[in-house]
Amino acid sequence: MYLVSSCLAGIPCRYDGKSCTNPKIAELVKQGKAIPVCPELLAGLPVPRPCCEIVVDKSGKKKVMSANGEDLTKEFDNGAREALRIASENGIKKAVLKSKSPSCGCGCIYDGTFSGRVIPGNGKAAQLLLENGIEVLTENEADMLKVFG
Ligand code: SF4
Numbered sequence: 235m236y237l238v239s240s241c242l243a244g245i246p247c248r249y250d251g252k253s254c255t256n257p258k259i260a261e262l263v264k265q266g267k268a269i270p271v272c273p274e275l276l277a278g279l280p281v282p283r284p285c286c287e288i289v290v291d292k293s294g295k296k297k298v299m300s301a302n303g304e305d306l307t308k309e310f311d312n313g314a315r316e317a318l319r320i321a322s323e324n325g326i327k328k329a330v331l332k333s334k335s336p337s338c339g340c341g342c343i344y345d346g347t348f349s350g351r352v353i354p355g356n357g358k359a360a361q362l363l364l365e366n367g368i369e370v371l372t373e374n375e376a377d378m379l380k381v382f383g
Contacts, residue, residue: 236262237321237329237363239338240272242373247272251282256373258382259330268330271320273313273337273359279306286310288336288355289346298336298358301348310337314359321368330381331360333372340370 240247243263244255262268275281284300291297298310314337321329331338339357344350360370376382 235324235326236268237317237324237326237331237368238263238268238270239330239332239335239373240270240275242330242332243268243270245270245272247275247281249274249281249283249285254332256377258377259373262382269320269324269326271317271359273317274310275313276316276320277309277313279309279313285348286336287344287346287348288357299346310358313337314362317359318362318366318368321363322366326368328369328371329360329363330371330373330376331357331363333374340364340372 238259241253242256242259244253244260246253263270284302286298286300288296289299297305298307333339334343335357337357337359340360342352343355345353363370
């Protein structure tokens with residue numbers, strides 16, 4: 235069983251009200267072999283919602299800020315915890331999550347300037363899953379490694 239980002243499974247839960255469907259992941263969910271989660275919806279955030287990125291403040295602390303200047307760190311941390319709870323309750327050891335997202339990104343994320351640039355780093359949910367021993371791949375890595383055939 236995999237944990238997968240809901241937007242990859244075809245659910246229109248992105249900040250812009252769209253999905254980014256990966257047909258193999260959507261099929262896996264249909265077959266009951268993957269559980270879709272959207273940490274940001276689990277945190278109670280709406281669709282659509284302002285675009286968010288992880289920024290580092292002057293004291294070096296990481297925060298999740300929306301493009302209109304709202305600090306949503308608490309919500310993103312709550313969503314990450316909910317995603318971990320679902321993974322743990324279902325004995326899940328592998329996740330395939332949407333690249334670059336401030337929640338789901340793994341390995342690289344947007345740099346906090348809302349300019350489209352990426353830097354090394356993990357989204358809040360991906361980081362918490364990794365810290366709890368869950369393997370996390372992006373959809374690109376899963377495709378490249380032919381994880382789903
Ligand atoms: S939080 Fe994750 S699952 Fe939800 S829309 Fe963003 S990338 Fe997709």
